Amino acid sequence: MGYNLAGLLIKKKYNEQEIEILIENKIEFLKVVDFEKATSSSRDENTIDVLQTEAGTLIITELGQAYDLSNSSEDIIQFIISDVSDTYYFEKYLNKTLVRKYITSQGEIAEDTGQGYLSDEDEFVEKIWEYIDVYLQIDFNENMFSIKFKRYKLI
Numbered sequence: 001m002g003y004n005l006a007g008l009l010i011k012k013k014y015n016e017q018e019i020e021i022l023i024e025n026k027i028e029f030l031k032v033v034d035f036e037k038a039t040s041s042s043r044d045e046n047t048i049d050v051l052q053t054e055a056g057t058l059i060i061t062e063l064g065q066a067y068d069l070s071n072s073s074e075d076i077i078q079f080i081i082s083d084v085s086d087t088y089y090f091e092k093y094l095n096k097t098l099v100r101k102y103i104t105s106q107g108e109i110a111e112d113t114g115q116g117y118l119s120d121e122d123e124f125v126e127k128i129w130e131y132i133d134v135y136l137q138i139d140f141n142e143n144m145f146s147i148k149f150k151r152y153k154l155i
Contacts, residue, residue, distance in 0.1 A: 002083030027152035055137035
């Protein structure tokens with residue numbers, strides 16, 4: 001299965017107000033959606049889908065949307081998985097500091113800043129699923145199709 005999705009992964013349970021500050025946008029709850037709807041290329045425009053556990057938060061954003069994470073004091077990852085264009089983006093911040101940025105496009109490394117967390121030997125999608133497991137303290141790969149996200153409209 002090919003994915004075309006972008007997201008933010010935070011090693012902390014964020015409430016609605018913290019999400020609004022992070023994405024610099026007000027949000028309004030719309031409905032609950034499953035993983036397929038959250039990651040669909042035909043998803044509702046101007047929405048985000050949020051999965052929260054006691055340990056962390058996963059926010060599925062619109063593809064192409066990138067956020068400035070340099071003000072976040074959390075352990076946070078921003079990622080883009082675009083199997084369609086063969087582009088993969090990984091950015092990790094820790095305490096307001098960029099510790100790793102790794103971008104590949106069509107098999108070529110476009111940017112490689114910092115060390116660790118992700119390398120060209122890693123299977124990108126599997127590595128993101130591993131980080132989701134660790135940050136949210138769930139077996140995401142095993143349960144992704146039964147997990148429910150809260151969909152919010154950006155207002």
